[in-house]
Amino acid sequence: MSRLGTWTPTTVEERLDRMESHAAIRQLPYRYALALDSRDMDALVDLFVPDVQVGRDATGREALKEWFTNTMRRMRTSVHFIGNHIIDFDDADHAHGIVYCRDELEQPETQEWEVGMLQYWDSYVRVQGEWCFQRRRFHRWYIVDALTRPSHGAGVDDGGRALTTHQLPEAFPSWDRFWSSLDRSNRE
Amino acid sequence: MSRLGTWTPTTVEERLDRMESHAAIRQLPYRYALALDSRDMDALVDLFVPDVQVGRDATGREALKEWFTNTMRRMRTSVHFIGNHIIDFDDADHAHGIVYCRDELEQPETQEWEVGMLQYWDSYVRVQGEWCFQRRRFHRWYIVDALTRPSHGAGVDDGGRALTTHQLPEAFPSWDRFWSSLDRSNRE
Amino acid sequence: MSRLGTWTPTTVEERLDRMESHAAIRQLPYRYALALDSRDMDALVDLFVPDVQVGRDATGREALKEWFTNTMRRMRTSVHFIGNHIIDFDDADHAHGIVYCRDELEQPETQEWEVGMLQYWDSYVRVQGEWCFQRRRFHRWYIVDALTRPSHGAGVDDGGRALTTHQLPEAFPSWDRFWSSLDRSNRE
Secondary structure: OEOOEOOOOOOHHHHHHHHHHHHHHHHHHHHHHHHHHOOOHHHHHOOEOOOOEEOOOEEOHHHHHHHHHHHHOOOOOEEEEEEEEEEEEEEOOEEEEEEEEEEEEEEOOOOEEEEEEEEEEEEEEEEOOEEEEEEEEEEEEEEEEOOOOOOOOOOOOOOOOOOOEEEOOOOOHHHHHHHHHHHHHHHO | OEOOEOOOOOOHHHHHHHHHHHHHHHHHHHHHHHHHHOOOHHHHHOOEOOOOEEOOOEEOHHHHHHHHHHHHOOOOOEEEEEEEEEEEEEEOOEEEEEEEEEEEEEEOOOOEEEEEEEEEEEEEEEEOOEEEEEEEEEEEEEEEEOOOOOOOOOOOOOOOOOOOEEEOOOOOHHHHHHHHHHHHHHHO | OEOOEOOOOOOHHHHHHHHHHHHHHHHHHHHHHHHHHOOOHHHHHOOEOOOOEEOOOEEOHHHHHHHHHHHHOOOOOEEEEEEEEEEEEEEOOEEEEEEEEEEEEEEOOOOEEEEEEEEEEEEEEEEOOEEEEEEEEEEEEEEEEOOOOOOOOOOOOOOOOOOOEEEOOOOOHHHHHHHHHHHHHHHO
């Protein structure tokens, strides 16, 4: 497996196409964050596949727009600051990736300015020539007020969160393996 | 409009050239931040077009170097940490973009270590084969001391700032539209 | 020198290859951070050249894995959030770069949640078709507990650090030049 995923293109056309796809996929989380922070809900849902799954029972961009609108009206300022973006191509039209994000959320009710660290575990697909999010799954280390020291799992399980959020670092399959192998070598 | 802007290249040469341009433009804010944080003023102004506008009355890299020197001598350590970079191509030689930045500034006079979140709204142009900033406009959510909770607009209007700085999130045209449409639907 | 380094490819094949290399090199620090934060030590050391230098006396990925394991077992949660990545190509198979990183480290012994700002000064080489880190040198502005105001050099010289860490901003050759030239112009 190369640094760009398991799929390896062969022709010049395929190789150039992969570079264009890579650039387009890099733009997806950047455009997601900007659309969210500027509350441009149409631009936001346009980044997802037309038949995007929304919760258990709904699909489509209109349903997703309603969901995002209801979520983002509860807070004021939001800043989604994007860092690391690992991308793995599965084939010419499919890829998956992990995105690091530091989010800040102004909460008028509690007067808090929340700051968190999370990861999106993404899948991407090309639909009619345009790369889209197929799915984003939320994984979070913590979210706390700006004047609170972060701690393991802080804020992750709060009932108010609208989405299933997985706990980091335990969600990494390699995390337990690392500590288990240390335990074994300590006993030996 | 695609994920890479309104301009779509057609030939292999144009497509490859756009990928090289994309990579070069991605480097611009990274190199800007490094030049600023290392106080390499020649490298810094070399990233701008030769006839860059400096304030109302001056132009050129020498004038810009003087301006940056006067600004950056007032503080000590600076860290410009770059995140999201949205890029839209207008044609083969013109593009515009938005860059997220988390800046840290050591202020010897006040003994503060300021931390802020801002955006650069950029335009890029290729001059004699080299991509340059044509203009960077500053938009800021806040800048506060590291031990102060951020709040809406905190620090943005301080008289000491040398540049016109626009207030986020209000500078987003979509921001008001979002809240207005919510108000309308609440009244209905 | 262009925005992508001193080496300039000429043929379409070379140009396309450079774009693929650029994308692969961009992935290196992202994959390094993810491997570290998920404690996937095999994935981590696979990003380095097979004969990587480890300290003064050891070489190879197994030695590096042991070193990283001993370092990362002392802390729990780690978050390596990657920003700016400056890349300069030296030739088709060699490049060097600078990476900004904001790291967070949960320290069970002190009950602290450390937050720091650092740079990696990297060299990259292509070995058997795969881009690798040849060397990463650590340069740090500071590392402090989340509730402590950062300050110049804070935490950098702590005896507990296992690696030579250079102090920023003094490690920038341009830093002294800037202040010296200001002193000179003040005396004139």
